[in-house]
Amino acid sequence: MRAAYRVLALLTAVGVVIQVAAIGLDGFMLNSDARDGVTVDSSYSNLGQSIHQLNGNILAVVVLALLVVSFFADVPSGRKLAAVVFGLVVLQIALAVLASGAPVLGILHGINGLAIAGVASMAARRASNAPALATSG
Template sequence: MRAAYRVLASSIAVAVVLQIASIALAGFTVASDAEDGKTIGADYSNFGQSYHSIAGTAIAVLALVFLIVSFLTDVPRGRALAGIVLGLVVLQFVLAVVSFGLPALGILHGINGLAVAAVAGMASRRAATPAQPVSA
């Protein structure tokens, strides 16, 4: 189960990096489309935006599975780290929803995304360290 824990943690960290890349792609695509004279309105969408939305849902599912797996492994502080990852992912969703009404909060959405990747990466590294025997 330690290997599954590590794979899930690493997958979450990599998925967040791809999220960052996709939203950058979305922003540059919006700028390019606007420069080309396309109308950017409520019905506008591009690949980066669509990917970012769909992958966000996938990350949430991974985080939930990660928490479940954390109860089946002996990774030091594994459950706590998985719980933090899931909590940060929930916060990420809340920040995304609120940021549509208050765009400046989008900054916190970006920073929190980095925190998700950092904590997931930390969890992955902890799972790579062999379990220490308990001494009496």
């Protein structure tokens, strides 16, 4: 189970990297489309935005799985780290929703994403460095 914990934590950190790349793509595509005269309204979407939304949903499932697996994996502080990642993801979703009405919260959304990657990376390292379980018999 420690290996599953490690993989889920790593997938979370890599997922955040994908999120950063996707939102960067979104910004540059939006700028390019606006320059080209594309109407940017509430129905506007581009590849970067779509990837960011889809990957965000996938990340939520991965982080929920990490939290569940943490109860069965023998990782030092594993449950605590998984719970922190889960809490940060809940905050991330709330910030995304609230930023629609108050765009300045997008700053916190970006910073919180980096925190998710950092804590998930720490969790993966803990799983890698955890001593093997002693077996009797």
